[in-house]
Amino acid sequence: MTTYLLTGARPLGGDPTDVLVADGVVAALGAEASRGSGVHVVDADGLVLLPGLVDLHTHLREPGREDAETVESGTRAAALGGFTAVHAMANTSPAQDTAGVVEQVWRLGRDAGWCDVHPVGAVTVGLAGEQLAELSAMARSAAAVRMFSDDGRCVHDPVVMRRALEYVKAFDGVVAQHAQEPRLTEGAQMHEGVVSAELGLTGWPAVAEEAIVARDVLLAEHVGSRLHVLHLSTAGSVEIVRWAKARGIDVTAEVTPHHLMLTDDLVRGYDPRFKVNPPLRTADDVEAVRQGLADGTIDTVGTDHAPHPREDKDCEWGAAAFGMTGLETALSVVQAVMVDTGRLTWSDVARVMSSAPARIGRVPGHGRPIAVGEPANLTLVDPAARRVVVPEEQATASVNSPFAGRELPGRVVATFLRGRATVLDGTLVEAGASVERASGRHGAHA
Numbered sequence: 001m002t003t004y005l006l007t008g009a010r011p012l013g014g015d016p017t018d019v020l021v022a023d024g025v026v027a028a029l030g031a032e033a034s035r036g037s038g039v040h041v042v043d044a045d046g047l048v049l050l051p052g053l054v055d056l057h058t059h060l061r062e063p064g065r066e067d068a069e070t071v072e073s074g075t076r077a078a079a080l081g082g083f084t085a086v087h088a089m090a091n092t093s094p095a096q097d098t099a100g101v102v103e104q105v106w107r108l109g110r111d112a113g114w115c116d117v118h119p120v121g122a123v124t125v126g127l128a129g130e131q132l133a134e135l136s137a138m139a140r141s142a143a144a145v146r147m148f149s150d151d152g153r154c155v156h157d158p159v160v161m162r163r164a165l166e167y168v169k170a171f172d173g174v175v176a177q178h179a180q181e182p183r184l185t186e187g188a189q190m191h192e193g194v195v196s197a198e199l200g201l202t203g204w205p206a207v208a209e210e211a212i213v214a215r216d217v218l219l220a221e222h223v224g225s226r227l228h229v230l231h232l233s234t235a236g237s238v239e240i241v242r243w244a245k246a247r248g249i250d251v252t253a254e255v256t257p258h259h260l261m262l263t264d265d266l267v268r269g270y271d272p273r274f275k276v277n278p279p280l281r282t283a284d285d286v287e288a289v290r291q292g293l294a295d296g297t298i299d300t301v302g303t304d305h306a307p308h309p310r311e312d313k314d315c316e317w318g319a320a321a322f323g324m325t326g327l328e329t330a331l332s333v334v335q336a337v338m339v340d341t342g343r344l345t346w347s348d349v350a351r352v353m354s355s356a357p358a359r360i361g362r363v364p365g366h367g368r369p370i371a372v373g374e375p376a377n378l379t380l381v382d383p384a385a386r387r388v389v390v391p392e393e394q395a396t397a398s399v400n401s402p403f404a405g406r407e408l409p410g411r412v413v414a415t416f417l418r419g420r421a422t423v424l425d426g427t428l429v430e431a432g433a434s435v436e437r438a439s440g441r442h443g444a445h446a
């Protein structure tokens with residue numbers, strides 16, 4: 001395995017130091033990190049070193065929708081985005097509702113080798129919301145599932161939700177809820193408000209999310225279990241989670257990059273790239289989720305990377321699928337709206353994009369401090385770089401990025417998975433490829 005010396009890197013945005021990556025771990029820091037022969041030197045002057053990013057919310061689409069994404073293409077995108085672990089959502093076809101399917105996805109991830117893939121188990125059989133899936137068998141499988149979700153659909157029956165919350169306690173699991181009251185959102189096409197009224201599109205009211213978040217934090221309290229709220233999108237949801245945490249309820253919450261940056265005003269152009277579930281909300285909601293992330297009410301940023309083939313997006317608004325890609329832009333969006341505005345430090349970014357999601361998902365070896373002896377799951381970022389997003393140039397197999405054509409700050413220069421470079425000079429390093437060739441071909445970043 002190649003040994004790397006990152007010279008002048010700034011761990012968590014702090015003072016520059018040298019970092020030696022050898023034998024899968026952070027082997028030395030500072031003056032102890034010496035060059036030696038055969039060491040591949042990465043000039044990290046001015047670059048920020050973070051623990052490898054962890055996503056709790058990725059749709060890899062395999063099995064069943066390989067026309068949108070595969071584990072291979074999705075995890076390439078993840079590595080380029082700085083991720084060393086992703087959670088693969090359960091709304092595949094067949095759904096990830098048995099030990100067999102979660103093991104299949106886990107193996108595909110291991111064989112691809114770009115990042116760790118932790119399959120999410122479905123809460124109910126076929127995500128139908130009626131009968132609990134084999135949660136315990138998925139937890140005891142090789143995939144060691146700890147997070148369960150019917151994401152894409154809400155576990156709306158309170159009795160089923162209560163049973164799921166009770167059941168996962170046996171193996172320290174967490175139920176991740178897609179909070180959407182189905183009756184209040186029938187036929188919904190966008191956020192219910194001024195813009196939906198003007199456009200004449202059926203609205204998805206904030207209360208449809210907030211009613212479920214409120215119910216579920218109370219259920220989690222009642223049974224003493226762990227709840228994670230996916231893609232929180234409204235000011236009211238932030239307030240409810242803030243209240244629940246103050247009360248000592250074991251709830252965590254997530255916000256997506258797109259809900260941190262974009263508003264429902266974008267729907268005016270009827271471009272289905274901006275169609276997503278939950279929908280883009282108002283500027284007040286965007287401000288509330290930014291505030292919630294800054295003050296710790298919202299624990300983590302989850303991408304909700306939701307690739308769709310062109311035919312499901314290149315159509316009129318009403319017929320288009322809900323969802324946006326996000327793995328390759330997430331860190332840049334967080335830098336733009338939270339770091340460059342002074343609302344989060346790089347150390348906070350390490351918390352919301354690495355250590356918090358690793359803790360919520362119970363992912364060993366990720367989200368660890370950058371310290372000698374720790375597994376070398378690392379991401380090296382150039383915060384001074386700027387780039388225009390071109391979806392066709394991304395590794396994800398789909399092009400439905402809401403950030404297409406936008407200039408965003410920051411660039412992932414390198415990603416290390418247990419000491420192996422999956423990305424160097426902003427380019428994927430194929431397993432077995434000579435590192436010298438890879439970096440020589442694409443030139444130094446600095």
Ligand SMILES: NC(=O)N[C@@H](CC(=O)O)C(=O)O
Pocket residue numbers: 059091151152153178275276277278304306307322323324
């Ligand atoms: N977030 C989305 O808009 N889409 C998700 C599922 C979902 O959460 O609705 C998808 O799987 O495409």
